[in-house]
Amino acid sequence: MSHAPGDIHRILDIMARLRDPQSGCPWDVKQDFASIAAYTIEEAYEVADAIDRGDLPGLCDELGDLLLQVVFHAQMAQEQGAFAFGDVVDAISDKMIRRHPHIFGDVSADDAETVLRNWEAIKREERAAAGETDASALAGIARGLPEWQRAVKLQQRAARVGFDWSGPEPVIAKLHEEIDEVRVEFDAVAADPDDTAAQDRLEEELGDLLFVAANLARHAKVDVGAALRRANHKFERRFRAMETMAEAEGSALAGQSLDAQDAYWNRAKQAERET
Template sequence: MQRLLAIMARLRDPDGGCPWDLEQDFASIAPYTIEEAYEVADAIDRGDLPALCEELGDLLLQVVFHAQMASEQGAFGFDDVANAISEKMERRHPHVFGDATHDDAEGVLREWDAIKRAERAAAGDADTSALAGIARGLPEWQRATKLQHRAARVGFDWPGPAPVIAKLEEELEEVRVEFAAVAREPGDAAARDRIEAEIGDLLFVAANLARHARVDVGSALRRANQKFERRFRSMEALAASDGTGLQGLSLEEQDRYWDLAKAREDN
């Protein structure tokens, strides 16, 4: 750890450091931090432990980078970051580091939320909503799930998946109606706005259905992306083996290659 901290300090040294690293600030590094977190998730999805080790290192470097920049401003250093999270973890696990007891994970989550609310109140945050504290910088699918989880904890939730599926069908029909309106008036800005709103409602309910199924939306979407990419690449390979390419083929001909790719995968 000390070696890594020393490397980062050297990279940021105005006297002989790396020009690229020296040009960076919190805002410019933030996208890389997010990207590295997704790389970690991808390695986990693939079950690739050597890659996971490497990607965790890349993610750790992001923490070190931000801490180094903060240290240069006299704000905080890496030790402060490590101490802060250590104190938080002990404070939020009184059933492990204190006298509290819980029989199940749900009890732990309820106390975690109660402790977070108390922390926000102590910091002067006057927002007492059950939805308080959900970061606005999260990917929207993740924020949707968190909003739904919080609402469910105070009882505002569908009793099971059946009414969620019914709502999903209702929202899909509303999307169909708005698509028809856009088709009639392609230049109508109000119609475009309505269809965006309806598609948003559809996606929000789909996220809720995933929550009821105890399926992580991000993981499910990653699997769908991976499946599409795998099959599309197989389509390209099949078309190339026939001495052609997908470009210029009719949709019907492309669909034939898609079906072949699916059949190859199923076998």
């Protein structure tokens, strides 16, 4: 295989060879759409992580990993006679032209909000042309999305028809209400751990709490995924600092009392403030 740098056919040929039933890689050959789907999602998150860290060389590498997932799925589809990589390229190219009539057509759109409204209208037309009969404002929101992301999309769609709070204050009030309801169900479960109905109610109320928290982030124009990633990074950074502190003092963090561990946590927080 001889290709010029940057030639997409190089990775296509590599994947075709990896998937060859006789001489390919045993691991690659045994994969199917379902087994690869989890890797596709994981690589998308790796891309987001590189962006969060401002790591452009890492972003280049992670985008390559994500592209590999597209190539992998396209190769498997081609083997089944469904479609090939070229069809994927044509489909997205046609979609981008179709959904940007203000660029490639004679529609006017002077701001981002108008572009989004036109985009959604075109998507509805596409679904109708495909025979979809669901006319709900919530139609077309993928069920395979991470649930926090789907929650925000549901809220955004509802807001477009006016079903939304006027601002963050009533959302904060609702958040406090949901916390109180969660507390009630926690008490019920604590009183009778075998009460499955109470466990179900607790799960439901916790779901409501998370849904409202996502709504608050939306009103604050904060990306929920970015906020969670930031919180995760902060927790991991501080916890690792706790472990380092304990080790430097000749002990392990594990096995220490919660009060002792909490003291390490506070020291880790203070060290961050001083840097």
